[in-house]
Amino acid sequence: MEPDRTLAYRWRNGTLQPIEFPQPVRLDQLLGIDRQKAILVQNTRQFVEGRxxxxxxxxxxxxxxxxxxxxxxxxxxxxxxLRLIEVPGHQLTDLxxxxxxxxxxxxxFVLYVDDFSVQANDPALTALKTALDGGIEEPPDNVLIYATSNRRHLMPEFQSENDEYRWHGDELHPGESSEEKISLSERFGLWLSFQPFSQQQYLDAVHLHLARLGxxxxxxxxxxxxxRWALARASRSGRVAQQFARDWAGRRG
Structure with a gap:
């Protein structure tokens, strides 16, 4: 079967829809995350090489x-x-x-689930667990899942869950609710954490985006x-740096 030249797709209304113009993001444009880039690139290299x-x-x-x-x-x-398929989190039941x-x-194929968060009773939770761990059917070796989330364990965490923690001797053990959330994130073999930018990392990103805009x-x-732009948004990040650069360059023609 000849390879398809389409690089990216989105899953919508039960079909794979080609994305004609994928975002032209390059790894060297991403600052302040060298360790995370190196680890994910190595994992992806293994994948595309069939390892x-x-x-x-x-x-x-x-x-x-x-x-x-x-x-x-x-x-x-x-x-x-390598091909990328964007899958909305609420449609993971279609996996x-x-x-x-x-x-x-x-x-x-990398199935890309962006900004994923799920409730404990969401059917998408069961679908994702099955896809990560495998059900009766052997999972294909040419498909991986890369998910991003602002939540460390993908599900909301509540103060009441602290009451479930119990001491066993000198060890503190989480309750069932916390264990379920931890078990979901642990099904991912690779877990990368992204920290807020320092002031210098933020300014470096600003200079990079301004240079791209001339x-x-x-x-x-x-x-x-x-x-001031970052302070007003209570965030120093690559996204905020890019937004400032667009505003600054746009105002100056």
């Missing part, structure tokens, strides 16, 4: 590059057969239908404006 690789969960602060690094993998490995036609393909430098007033 064992793990499902990956990317968690942490908003705007720090979790989604961007997954998208950038297409530019790194697309020519080697068997998504995966079935991919099994015999020559390409290597602005070679940022004077002292510009640096102060960039810091």
């Amino acid at each position: 064992p690789a793990n499902h990956a969960l990317l968690t942490g602060s908003r705007g720090t590059g979790k989604s961007s690094v997954v998208k950038a993998l297409l530019n790194e490995f697309g020519e080697q057969g 068997p239908d998504i995966v079935a036609p991919l099994r015999e393909r020559r390409e290597r 602005v070679d430098s940022l004077d002292e007033d510009g640096i102060k404006a960039a810091l």
Whole structure:
């Protein structure tokens, strides 16, 4: 079966829809996450080369590059057969239908679940657990799941769960609710955490995005404006840096 030249798809209304213009994100455009990039790139390289690789969960602060690094993998490995399929979290119950036609393909498919969060009684929870651990059917070796989430354990955590913790001798053990949440995230073999940017990392990202927009430098007033921009949004991240760069470059033509 000849490989499909389409690099990315989205699952919508029960079908795989080709994405004609995938975002042209490159790994060298993502600053402050070198360790996370290196680990995910190595895992993905193993995958596209037909070697064992793990499902990956990317968690942490908003705007720090979790989604961007997954998208950038297409530019790194697309020519080697990597394909990306965007699957909305609420449609994970369709995973068997998504995966079935991919099994015999020559390409290597990453199912990309962005900003995933699930309630304890959500059917998507069971579907994801089955896909990660495998049910009766042997999972295809050309499909991985890469999920991003702002929640460390993918599900909401409540104060009442602290009452379930119990001491066993000198050890503190979580209750059933916490165990269920931990068990879900632990089904991902690769777990990468993304931390908030330092002030210097944020400014480095601002300079990078300005350079891409044709602005070679940022004077002292510009640096102060960039810091005020981040302060107003209570966030220093790559996303906020990109938004400031667009505003700054746009105002100056």
